[in-house]
Amino acid sequence: MAQRHHDPTDPTAVPADALAGYLRAQATEFLRALRTHRETGGAGGSAPLRAQSGAGDAGAEESTDAALALRRSARRISGTLHTFRPLLDADWSDSLRPELAWLSGTLGREHAYAARLDRLVTALNRLSGAAGFPTQAALPARSTATAASTVGSRPAGAERASGGGTPQAFKAPGEDLGTAGPDAGPAATPDRGSLTVGAAKAGALLDRRLTLARTRAHSAALQALGSSRFHAVADNVALLASEVPLSPTAATTDLRPLAAAAHDRLRDAVTGLPLHTAGHPYNAEALIHGLSPDTAPHPQDAPWHQVRLLLRLHRYALEVLHPEAVPVDVSLLAAGESLNRHRDASEAASAAASAARTPRIAPATAYALGILHADQRHEVEASRFAFQQSWQKGAVSTR
Template sequence: MAQQHLDPTNSTNSTVVPADAVAGYLRAQATEFLRALRTHRETGGGAAAGAEESAYAALALRRSARRISGTLHTFRPLLDTDWSESLRPELAWLSGSLGREHAYAARLNRLVTALNRLSGATPFPTQPPIPTRPTTTSATTGRSTTAASTAGARPADAASTAGSRSVDATSTAGGRSPAAVPTPDRGNLTVGAAKAGALLDRQLTLARTRAHSAALQALGSSRFHAVADSLAVLASEVPLTPTAPTADLRPLAAAAHDRLRDAVTGLPLHMAGHPYNAEALIHGLSPDTAPHPQDAPWHQVRLLLRLHRYALEVLYPEAVPVDVRLLAAGEALNRHRDASEAASAAASAARTPRITPATAYALGVLHADQRHEVEASRFAFQQSWQKEAVSTS
């Protein structure tokens, strides 16, 4: 039996959804915003438990701000134009200010986890020390020189293959095969990964600290108080247009759904269906630090999917029916966004002056790993969307 997807254009309910539904949704979200604001003010600056609760309250503030802003965008023909157009940019500013700290923390956790996975969950085992012969310290100087000269004539000598191995280390190996000596290149890669993790920790922790300070400043600014006052009024009164009482919300929600489908149609899903996207390497070494040009359309689809989900919340005030396709698509696009931003952070860290080649190499491997996650997320989205197309055909 084919799954029924939540398409407002094909709703089985022919009943008109009045504008009171969007008004009730906006009032509920404004009330949630004010409740979260009170919790944030009561717990801010307290102990560790209070700080954690304050962080959850900040996320709740952002959640309500996003939903109010998205609803104002989707159903703007039914709302007072001057009021909604002046409030939407302020909500976007607030949502961005409150979300950066959490984003930096999640990005650092993602990159450190990836580094641990790429370098191994446990450190590389240390090799036992090679015993030396105390009687050959001074009496065998000539033999050591002869051994070194003989080793120089061998094409597969350890000094030529390892590059950084000294002649003394070769002579003190007691004639042991170079394969028995720990490979310093692997150790250098491990050290490079550790230094890359430390560099990312410094940079992203600093960015998170600055974002936290900026969020506190934003919450204490007159700009935020103006937004809070507007939402306090919204919790009791929604400025609708004179024609709103006779309007039906379903066509506006269907328009949001159509914008989502059109944006998905513009995605290169044929490329996402392949295991590797070679075109993602185009301009990969460009000095431009702007986000990857292929990512922007996918980020736009993620935004439109979120607006479509908010519209469904308005149409189904009690509980939105579960749509597995929407859940899978949203999760894939969230992973796509996270991996894309993590790859940009790794590339930015690799541009740090005076880092060692091993550190830069580890950051390059990390960047490639996150771009691979981007491709995997696109493939997952493509698979879920193709299943949706098959089931509704």
């Protein structure tokens, strides 16, 4: 794409100084978050991990927030280097960007596993009629009609059984009392009854798998933050906070065409979404793939994940063009929220399907996991529909 050079007489042109100022500000936020993380001892993480380390709740929460702020700044710097690459020193930009992507991914995994476990156990509680986690009471629930239609689905069969206790936070109605208590609700239908039998062990299995993954992700993040690789990234960001290595032509180049190109890539990706297949209210092909022995990511989800990435890059470009305040675009915000829910539901469905492939689990447990997988794939389809509605309400502006 031909670069548009800055015309000093054009009052609407955005010079490279805006790009340098944005990158310096994000680098400063990165260094501030890093200092906070070090001062709090890097003890952030999920509740079980905090209990093991003996860290105080306040310090652990502050450390967790600092790690999230580190990740947020790293994403913005990396995305900005990608969008405005022609205005930056190419060798420097190309070497720093993948390192920032590595750091962002490493820091995000623990939070992702914790959120996935919360989402799946909340869905299991809702589908089986059990009481949810106390901390999840405020989470929105889907309609009874939707849950009932989901429960009517049949998952793939499963192997035979193993043990697995019932986690304290997950109880099937009346499970510990021998009989259903007064809050157990109406008598369960045969399908709901079958789900209730396996839901507790399914919850225990998911808790074991995802807590283990979360613990490993926590350890990996701590190791990464103490590694020489991270120190090299931090040194580069520290230099960026004082001096941005711009290209020789940056001073005469307008930022708006590069930001517009980011929007065009987003628009083209949305146009290419497989709406003819993935837009159906109930996508049976998605369920068949998710419950098959194939453990590869769902092929229908990849284009939507790409759109989510491009939407983020577009939003970062707007932040560069409007350093004081990004124009509020309700359609853009709603579209981004829909794609976030799509990503969360897609990954939760994959986790449920992966757990259902565990050898020697009880048929009732596999049944509950299959219902849970179907429920999350319904959420994927609902998120796609919501995205379409938000996107079509108005064009995303690059002003």
